[in-house]
Amino acid sequence: MKNFSRERFKTGEEYSRALFFLSPFIFLFSISLFQVLNLTLLQGDKYQTIAESNRIYQKSINPVRGFIYDRKGVLLAENIVQRDLYVTPAYIEDSTKTILTLSNLLDMPYELLEKNFSRGVKKVKKYDSFPLAKALNEEQIAKIKVNLESISGIEVKATLKRYVLHEETLAHILGYVGDISSDEIKRDKLLAEIQNTQIGKTGIEKEFDHILRGKPGIQTQERDVKGKLVRILDTQGAKDGKDVYLTIDQKLQDHLFKFFENRRGALVALEPKTGLVRALISSPSFNPNILNSIVDTDEVEKLFSNKESPIFNRAISGQYPPASTLKPFVGLAAIENTVISWDKKIKDDGKFYVEGDPRPYRGWKENGHGRVDMRKAIAESSDVYFYTIAFDLTLAGIRPMLDSFGFGKKTGLTDFEANGLLPDKKWKLGYKGDFWFKGDTINLGIGQGYILATPLQLAMAYSGLANKGLIYKPQFIQPADEKSFKPKKVAEIQLSDDKTWEKMEQALVDVISAKNGTAHKIFDANSAVIAGKTGTAQIKSILPGKEYDAIRENPALRDHALFVGYGPVEDPKLVVAVIIENGESGSEVAAPIVKSAINFYTGGFDAE
Amino acid sequence: MQNKPLSFSVDIRLNKRRNLLNFDYSIVLTVFLLGLFGLAMIYSASGSYTLVLRQAMYFFLGAILMITAAMSNFRKMEPIYLNAVWIGFFFLVLVLVLPNSGTTNRWINLGFIGFQPSELMRFLLPISAAAYLTRNPQIKLSDWIIVLVTTLVAFILVFLQPDFGTSAIVLLSGIMPIILSGFPWRFIIYSFLGGIGTLPFLWMSLMDYQKERIYTFISPEADALGSGWNIAQSKIAIGSGQFFGKGYMEGSQSQLDFIPESHTDFIFAVIVEEFGFLGALGLFLLYAFLIHRLLYVAKTSNSKFAKLVSATLSIILAAYITLNISMVVGIFPVVGMPLPFISQGGTALVVNMITIGIILSLRRTT
Structure with a gap:
């Protein structure tokens, strides 16, 4: 048999040779076991002691967060x-x-410390520390320092906390900082490396966190068994964050913020020619320092559960019906689509009827404005005029003009702003489950119905009017040199006749200057010439048989007051959008703020 | 008559083939025990679910490959075994040619998965060598020389990466089949003496960090904050574990990151710190039992190929276990070798499990 030849191998020797060559390993293996025995049992106590005193730590050194200044270098x-x-x-x-x-030393309730302790223990590893009591005062520190030696496991750490100087005035622009959450680490893995630093949570602090944050350093420390620092072995310094200069004008911001006392609303003021945002207010506001260094958790909870949502930034995320402030854009659409000529008059008797519908669309003035052309319709805010042209324009005629002025899309100021809403037939079918009716178009003509815009979007759209078609990207970061600054164009709207721009501006000036203008109350011959438009946004449609007076008994259902304007007309320096929630009258509450903003900015401030 | 090197009589094949699942379950159980214990220790040492999850995936893959290999019939794979070494060479050359980050070229990145070709070689080389040596009834001197040259080439390729520890293992994995297959003793002694003669040259060709490791081994405490750090800290960890250990996840040395590479090469220190001498003893017994069972094939098989492969692979495994542990306990220089089945590292785990699978298959079918 063939297989017999295999017997000629010296089979059997493989195994003994294998054992022979395995023997050094068996030897080493046994020695290792003896070494383990030696280390653990014979020298175990010694090594136990070494392990306990073996306390060389690597601690990260937090970088100093960059400061934030306003356009003139005022510290914010x-x-x-x-x-x-x-x-x-x-x-x-x-x-x-x-x-x-x-609790005795700090003069703090035992229950509070106990609560903080049991909460903290769950969060950290055994050998990591966590804050038990924050923001100690001088007396508490003195008492703790005296007893530091006798209590093991405690330590007073001085940390840098974010402090916003003007507190509520700047809350929404600056935002606040906080510890990194596990969710944030999931979204951005790099954050895991800087876990002990605070990062921006909202506003500028978040938007420009990468600039402000800096890079942490590492310190190698030797500590004794109780965790007390013996000496520092090595230090690799942190790289501090860089400062940020904002376009915000602190004085203007301060001045305007006073108008919002006890009012809910928002304001956006920016330079139409550059897009630089000079003031931005959302009211009610909050003190960001409460969140920057959370000392009292109850206060934080109160802030977040407040029904007036003070943390919400109405200026960029609040979405409101633009109401009559939309009329200039509808008007431009009508002129461009030759639905009407500038001087063509329409009879306004306070009511507008659609064929086949006995129910009238009412204007805000019961008996109407008589025969009105575009100029008068804007100045007096004739609803019937705009019902008529909107009806003739149809949705397809209105949308492109509104779209080019930026309605329904983000302006690009921050990542966190709302889109607003520029409705179309598809949207209505999808979200409302209904077809687009002629009535929807008619309501759109006066900025009511489904359309929503943020105060920022309104300011941007009016900067387009101020610039005769040019809209620049808004920004918060102050350019090094304003004079040579070249803003980024985001829209360039061409009209078939350039004169239409001037005509529209004249109509907007009439709103204030003309005797019948809706905002004539703020007219002041000594003031800069302002072009603007009032708006009164209905939040509850008036049902047949129920008059507005009945509705307004509930303050939360009263109309929102709007005014958007720019000035001085000969060389527009500032465009301002103001909305006062449930403020009812745009001319009485919103317009004075806009006027004050423009006058303060052009005269009051620069004159200094 | 034409040689059919690895085939045996038909009746044996038929007898054995019926029992596909008739392999040594005590080995499988031991491997699973070690692997799962390893996952738990990796979590304790690294605190990272991601690492554990990744290792668990490799463990799963390894288990599938191990069982598949155990159920396969090695005789049918003869051409594969003979030529397997070329795959190893392909990747070894590739890893040197491909641009790699860092100072060493040890990894091949396939995008979704990275692996170490040297780990592959130390497992393919002995199989090919054994297949080549037993392809004819009689081994000729030239066969041995060809295997030796092949081994030296593989050794040099790994040494160039540079990876001192694994290159030594590759050398061992190629030389073992030669020696075990009956290479005359006097030649073995001559080569051994010749090998010692080349040591000075080898020393000169070592990288600085490798030389430093050997200095460190000689006197680890001399520079406790420098390169002796690893060994000193690992000894503290082991010693402070005492008899019962500090408990799972309670080892201050490992939890406070005093032990570098605690989830890879130095994981044994974590085990002893947390489970004490008792835990170490248990682990030693498991490993000793595993090697004992694996060697049983080399003892009882009636196939020379099976004897060579199983003996060599068992010795390699024993070498890994021993060198790693003796390094961690401080009686051997730091060579950068993982602890089989326990250290974090996908390639080593999968290769070790396939190794086990092949030995199981050899045991079943011969």
Whole structure:
């Protein structure tokens, strides 16, 4: 057999040779076991001691967060030293006793410290520390320092906390900072490396976090068994964050913020020729320092559960019906589509009827404005005039003009602004499950119905009117040199006749200057010439048989007051959009703010 | 008559082939035990679910390949075994040619997965060598020389990466089949002495970090914050574990990151710190049992090929276990070798599990 030849191999020797060559490993293996025995049992106590004193830590050094300044270099946000009491669970022998001692020393309720402790223990690893009491005062620090030696596992850490100087005035622009959450790490893996630093959560702090944040350094420290620092072995410095200069004009912002006391609303003021945002207000506001350094969690909860939602930024995220402030754009659409000529008059008797519908569309003035052309229709805000041209234009005729002025899309100021809403037939079918009716178009003609815009979008659209068709990208970052600054164009609207721009501007000036203008109340011969438009946004449609007076008994259902304007007309320096929620009259509450803003900015401020 | 090197009589094949699942379950159980224990230790050492999850995926893949290999019939794979070494060479050359980040070229990145060709070679080389040596009834001197030259080329390729530890393993994996297959003793002694003669040259060709490791081994405490750090810290961890250990996830040395590479090469230190001498003893017994069972094939098989392959692969595995542990406990220089089935590292785990699968298959079918 063939297989017999295999017997000529010295089979059997493979195994013994294998054992022979395995023997050094078996030897080494046995020695290793003896070494483990030696280390753990014979020298175990010694190594146990070494392990306990073996406390070389690498701590990250937080970078100093960049400061925030306004356009003139006025400090808006800085960092202040805050002393917090930190505990490390691994070094605390008896937590009840420690907390009791601390509660006596700090003069703080035991329950509060106990709550903070049990909450913190769950969050960190055994050898990591967490804050037990924040923002200690001088007296508390003194008492703790004296007893620091006798209580193991505690430590007073001085950290830099974000501090916003003008508190509520700037809350929505600057936003606030906070610890990095696990959700944020999931979204951005790089954040895991800087876990001990605070990052921006909203506003400028978030938008420009990458500039402000800086890079943490590392310090190698030797600590004793109780976690106390013995010496510092090595330090790699942190790279501090860079400062940010905003386009905001702190004085203007301060001045305008006063108008919003006890009012809900928003304001956006920007330079039409550059897109630089000079003021931005959302009211009610909040104190960002409460969130920058969370000392009292109850206060934070109150802030977030407040029904008036003070944290919400109405100026860029609040979406309102633009109401009559939309009329100039509808008017331009009508002229461009030759639905009407500039001087063609329409009879306004206060009511507009659609064929086959006995129910009238009412104007805001009961008996109407008589025969009105475009100029008068804008100045007096004739609803019937705009019902008529909107009906003739149809939705397809109105939308492109509104779209080119930026309605229904983000302006590009921040990533966090709302889109607004420029409705179309598809949208209505999808979201309302209904077809687009002629009535929807008629309502769109006076800025009511489904259309929604943010105050920022309104300011941007009016900057297009001020610039005769040019709209520049809005921004918060102050250019190094304003004079040579070249803003980015986002829209260039061409009209078939350039004169239409001037005519429209004249009509908007009439709103204030003309005797019948809706905002004539703010007319002042000494003031800069302002072009603008009032608006009164209905939030509840008036049902047949129920008059507005009945509705307005509920303050939350009263109309929103709007005014958007720019000035001085000969060389527009500022465009301002103001909305006062439930303010009812655009001319009485919103227009004075716009006027004050323009006068303060052009005269009051620059004159200084 | 034409040689059919790896084939045996038909009746044996028929007898054995029926029992596809008739392999040594004590080995499979031991491997699973080690692997799962490894996952738990990787979590304790790294605190990272991601790492554990990735290792668990490799473990799953390894388990599938191990069972598949165990159920396969090695005789049918003869051409594959003979030529497997070329795959190893292909990747070894590729890894040197491809531009790589860092100072060493050890990894091949296939986009979704990265692996170390040297790990592949130390497993393919002994199989091909054994297949080549047993392809004829009689081994000629030239066969041995060809295998030796092949081995040296593979050794040099890995050494160039540079990877000192694995290159030594590759050398061992190629030389073992030669020695075990009956290479005359006097030649073995001559080569051994010749090998010692080349040591000075080898020393000169070592990278600085490799030389430093050997210095460190000689006197680890001399520079406790520098290169002796690893060994010193690992000894502290082991010693402070004492008899019962500090408990799972409770080892201060590992939890505070005093042990570098704690989830890879130094994972044994974490095990002893947290489970004490008792845990170490248990692990030693598991490993000893595993090697013992694997060697049983080399002892009882009636196929020379099976004897060579299983003995060599068992020795390699034993070498890994021993060198890693003796390095971690401080009685051997730091060579950068993972602890089989436990250290984090996908290629090593999968290759080790396939190794087990092949030995299981050899045991079943011969």
